[in-house]
Amino acid sequence: MTLASSTTSAGVIGPSWALVVAAVLVSGLLLAGPALRRRYPVAWWMLLGFPAVVFRVVHTWRPLMAGCGLAVSRRPALTVVSGLVGKGTPPPQPRVPRCGLIRPTSSGFALFVRLLPGQVPEDFVKAAPAMAEGWQVHAVRVTSWKPGVVRVVASAADPLASPRVPKQRGPGHLLRVTVGVLETGAGWVLDLRRVPHWLIVGATRSGKSTLINALVAGLAPQPVALVGIDCKGGMELSLYEPRLSALATNREQAVRLLTALVDLTLDRMTVCRAARVRNIWGLPDKERPVPVVVIVDEIAELFLVASRNEKDEAQAAGTALIRLAQLGAALGVFLVVAGQRVGSDLGPGVTALRAQLGGRVCHRVADPGTAEMALGDLNPDALKAAQAITPEQAGTAVLASSDGWERARSHLITESEAEAVAAEYAHLTPVLSELHLEAP
Structure with missing residues (x-):
């Protein structure tokens, strides 16, 4: 009897202590939640935020799909009605798209959804705002993954509110720079080897200069030549002059510099043809010419004309x-073209140039035409997102390429930091004798 009693008591006490310990741990997490969220947001999300969101997703999945018109009845409508009238039985539950495993990310979660027959990804794109409201998250993005499957990515909070980008140490990968953070929480990486030419637009104080600062700061430690064209007297790009292999500060100089760059590109073409390779990356390391990144600030200054002579220069x-x-991508010459305003009124040359710039970044702009010029030919949804950027969201931008579009925010690099970086790596500046700016 005594042994049985002790066994029973141990069986009761064991689960009781486990419940007490669990209650204490949960209480401690709840009490420490605000501090944990501030200091260790990823840990807070994994321990508290993610489990709570998973519960909401699972609990609301069926009614949410039905409310968004994404559920399908198991029987034709007349069959359901006749069953209700004739037998008094409740109608069968509608079929809903099957939700896959919910996987956590650093600031949200992702899941795959298998579409029902007759559904298309656009149906889920339209339902994204309702999903965000139902799951109480900041935003939901839906993208097509493969035929019959969409990928749903949710952000619990706005990572663009206070982007945290680790400082780049060392040169890193050639022509690849982390300049900020994406809305998904991942790093915003500009890879010129993958997307060689970029158009960056934005009004005053929208974050355009900050992005260029971040790009130059990332490229400065790398074995590349930086070339600047700033027809506003060098007011912007002169910050990096110690690290620039050449700088044009007016249109006359810009024309000579660009002509020299074209000649340099043609010389490299001859070298590649003699070596029977299709680009400079096929050459041996010791024979490969240094990559050149050309940064053009305020493109409108190159194209605005007031006289016949200026028209010839602009052309x-x-x-x-x-x-x-x-020609540049294969021959190691890359373009980053920036401006406050880019429109077809600047001339057909701007439209032709825009077609060659596969990467686009649009900050807040002062006129809809600039946003249309930057993003309209790539993605209408990206255009809407760019037009929704407010003046309070300095640094926030929409970037688009052939791969799709994302919201992002550049890492803050101040003017003093940009000057310090240029001075620190001035000894790495390649001397390109071809890029001479002396007047003929």
């Missing part, structure tokens, strides 16, 4: 830029 500059965009 020459535009033609050279288009040739560089067409």
Whole structure:
């Protein structure tokens, strides 16, 4: 009897202590939640935020799909009605798309959904705002994964509110720079080897200069040549002058510099043809010429004209830029073209150049035409997202390429930091004798 009693008592006490310990741990997490969220947001999300969201997703999945029109009745409508009238039985539960495993990310979660017959990814794209409201998260993005399957990615909070980007140590990968953070929480990486030419637009104080600062700061430690064209007297790009192999500060200089860059590109073409390779990356390391990144600030200054002579200069500059965009990617010359305003009113050269710039970044702009010029030919949804950026969201931008579009925010690099980086790596500046700016 005594042994049985002790066994029974141990069996009761064991689960009781386990419940007490579990209650204490949960209480401690709840009490420490705010501090944990501030100091260790990823840990807070994994321990508290993610389990709570998983519960909401599972609990609301069926009614949410039905409310968004994504559920399908198991019987034809007349069969259901006759069953209700004739037998008084409840109708069968509608079929809903099957939800896959919910996987956590650093600031949200992702899941795959298998579409029902007759459904298309656009149906789920339209339902994304309702999903965000139902799951109480910041935003939901839906993308097509493969035929019959969509990928749903949710962000629990806005990672663009206070982006945290680790400082780059060392040169890193050639022509690849982390300049900020994406809305998904991942790093915003500009890889010029993958997308060689970029158009960056944005109004004053929208974050355009900050993005260029971040890009130059990331490229400065790398074995590349940086070339600047700033026809506003060098007011912006002169910050990096110690690290620039050449800098043009007016249109006349810009035309000579661009012409020299075209000649450099043609010389490299001859070298590649003699070596029977299709680009400079097929050459041996010791024979490969240094990559050149050309940064053009305020593109409108190159194309605005007030006289016949200026018209000829603008046409020459535009033609050279288009040739560089067409030939440069394979021959190690990359373009980053920036401006406050980019529109077809600047001339046909701008439209032709825009077609060659496969990467686009649109900050807040002062006129809808600039946003249309930057993003309209790639993705209408990206255009809507860019037009929704407010003045309070400085640094926030929409980036688009052939791979799709994302919201992002650049890492803050101040003018003093940009100057310090240029001075620190000035000894790495390649000397390119071809890029001479002396007047003929």
